[in-house]
Amino acid sequence: MTQKPENTPGADRAFGFGTRAIHAAAVPDPVTGARATPIHQTTSFVFDNAEHAASLFNLQTFGNVYSRISNPTVAVLEERIASLENGRAALACASGMAAQMSALLAILKNGDHIVVASTLYGGTVGQLGVGFGRLGIETTFVDPSDPEHFAAAIRPNTRALYAETIGNPLVNVVDIVALADVAHAHGLPLVIDNTVASPYLCNPLDLGADIVVHSATKYIGGHGTTMGGVIVEGGKFPWDNGKFPEMVEPSRAYHGVKFYETFGDFGYTMKARMEVNRTFGAVLSPLNAWLLLQGAETLHLRMREHCRNALAVAQFLQKHPQVAWVNYPGLANSPYFDLAKKQFRAVDGQPGASGILTFGIRGGAAAGERFIDACEFLSHLANIGDAKTLVIHPASTTHRQLTDDELQRAGVSADMVRLSVGIEDLDDILWDIDQALARAAA
Numbered sequence: 001m002t003q004k005p006e007n008t009p010g011a012d013r014a015f016g017f018g019t020r021a022i023h024a025a026a027v028p029d030p031v032t033g034a035r036a037t038p039i040h041q042t043t044s045f046v047f048d049n050a051e052h053a054a055s056l057f058n059l060q061t062f063g064n065v066y067s068r069i070s071n072p073t074v075a076v077l078e079e080r081i082a083s084l085e086n087g088r089a090a091l092a093c094a095s096g097m098a099a100q101m102s103a104l105l106a107i108l109k110n111g112d113h114i115v116v117a118s119t120l121y122g123g124t125v126g127q128l129g130v131g132f133g134r135l136g137i138e139t140t141f142v143d144p145s146d147p148e149h150f151a152a153a154i155r156p157n158t159r160a161l162y163a164e165t166i167g168n169p170l171v172n173v174v175d176i177v178a179l180a181d182v183a184h185a186h187g188l189p190l191v192i193d194n195t196v197a198s199p200y201l202c203n204p205l206d207l208g209a210d211i212v213v214h215s216a217t218k219y220i221g222g223h224g225t226t227m228g229g230v231i232v233e234g235g236k237f238p239w240d241n242g243k244f245p246e247m248v249e250p251s252r253a254y255h256g257v258k259f260y261e262t263f264g265d266f267g268y269t270m271k272a273r274m275e276v277n278r279t280f281g282a283v284l285s286p287l288n289a290w291l292l293l294q295g296a297e298t299l300h301l302r303m304r305e306h307c308r309n310a311l312a313v314a315q316f317l318q319k320h321p322q323v324a325w326v327n328y329p330g331l332a333n334s335p336y337f338d339l340a341k342k343q344f345r346a347v348d349g350q351p352g353a354s355g356i357l358t359f360g361i362r363g364g365a366a367a368g369e370r371f372i373d374a375c376e377f378l379s380h381l382a383n384i385g386d387a388k389t390l391v392i393h394p395a396s397t398t399h400r401q402l403t404d405d406e407l408q409r410a411g412v413s414a415d416m417v418r419l420s421v422g423i424e425d426l427d428d429i430l431w432d433i434d435q436a437l438a439r440a441a442a
C-alpha cells in the first residue's frame with residue numbers, strides 16, 4: 001500500500017520541491033533496473049501463500065491485492081503528491097470530481113451537513129448541491145470573502161468546511177488560515193481544493209487545512225491528456241473528537257477495522273481507500289497514474305512559466321482600450337493581492353498566482369464571442385491548466401444554462417472572458433490576444 005514513509009528517498013534530507021517532483025516515491029525497479037516508474041497494468045497480485053493472503057485482507061501487512069484497492073504505479077503518484085503537498089498520505093481517484101466525492105464520503109453520511117464556498121467550480125456546485133442532496137447530505141453555500149460567513153452557517157450536524165484556494169472561474173483567493181481557525185474552533189476538518197494553485201504555489205496543509213483535493217487533470221498532468229484526482233491527508237486532525245464515530249468505531253464496511261486507532265495519522269486515507277474507493281470504485285488506472293507522473297516531473301517549471309505569462313498578459317490587458325476590467329490575483333490592484341502574497345510561493349519576486357485570469361471585453365457578450373472566434377492558436381475549450389493557452393466565454397458556454405440572476409450570483413458577467421494562460425512564448429500569446437481583440441471590436 002502507499003503509506004510507507006521509507007519509500008520516500010532521502011528522508012534525512014529536506015529535498016526541494018523540484019527534486020521531490022521528479023524523485024519522491026520512485027526508485028529504480030528492483031527486478032529489472034528500469035529507471036522510470038513501470039506501468040503495472042495488472043488487475044491483481046499473486047499472494048506468497050495463504051497466510052500472506054489472509055494478512056493482506058486483514059490490513060496487517062501492506063501489499064497489493066487488487067488494483068481497485070491499490071496498485072504500485074498509482075502508489076508512486078499518491079506518494080509523490082503527498083510529498084509535494086507536505087502531507088502524510090494520499091489516495092488517487094479517477095478524476096477531480098471522484099477525488100472530491102471520495103474525500104467527503106469518507107466522513108459524511110445521510111443527515112450530515114457541509115458548509116462550502118459559493119464560488120466553487122461549477123461541477124462541484126452540482127456534485128455537492130444536487131448529487132449529495134440526493135444522498136441526504138445537505139450543503140450550505142456561503143460567500144467565502146469573510147470566514148465569518150462559514151462560522152455563521154455551521155450547525156450541530158455540520159461535518160466539514162470546503163473551499164478552493166483559487167476559485168474557478170471567479171479567480172478569488174480564500175484565506176485558508178482564517179478558514180482553518182473557524183473549522184477547528186468547531187471541531188471540523190477544512191477540505192481545500194488546491195487544483196488552480198497546484199502544490200507548487202500553495203500547500204494548504206501548511207496553512208492549517210486538514211485535507212487537500214486536486215483535479216490532477218489540470219496543472220499536475222499539465223498537458224490536457226489525462227483525467228485524474230488526488231486526495232491528500234495532513235495527518236493532524238483529531239478524528240476522535242466525538243463528531244466522527246465512524247473513524248473510531250469498528251468499521252461495518254471493512255472487517256471491523258478501527259481506522260483512526262489502527263492507522264493513526266493516515267487513518268482517514270485508509271478509510272477513504274477501503275470504504276469509499278474500494279466500495280464505490282472511482283479509482284485511477286495505472287496508465288493514467290503514469291501519465292500524471294510525467295506531468296508532475298515538470299510541475300515546478302511549468303507553474304513558474306504559467307505565473308510569469310499570466311501576470312504579463314494581465315498587465316497587457318489592463319492597458320488595452322478594448323478591455324473594461326481584469327481580474328488576476330497577481331495584479332497589485334487586485335483585492336486578492338495581499339492574500340496571494342501571504343499564501344503563494346513567489347515567482348520572480350511576485351506572488352505566484354497561477355495561470356487563470358478573467359477580463360471584461362468592451363461590447364459585452366457579442367464581443368466576447370467574436371473575440372473567441374478570432375483567436376488563431378488560443379484553444380477554445382472548457383479546460384484549464386494545460387501547457388496550451390485556453391480561452392472560453394463562460395456566459396455562452398459553461399454557464400449558458402444559468403439565468404441572469406444565477407449568473408450574477410456566480411459572478412459571471414456577460415462580458416467575462418476566461419483565459420488559462422499557457423507556457424507558449426509570451427510574445428505569441430500577446431499577439432493572438434491583441435489581434436483577436438482588434439477583430440472583436442471591428
Ligand SMILES: *Cc1c(COP(=O)(O)O)cnc(C)c1O
Pocket residue numbers: 095096097098121123124164168193195196215216217218227228229384
Ligand atoms: C476541473 C476541476 C475539478 C474537477 O476535476 P475533473 O478532473 O474534471 O473531474 C474540480 N475542481 C476544480 C477547481 C477544477 O478546476
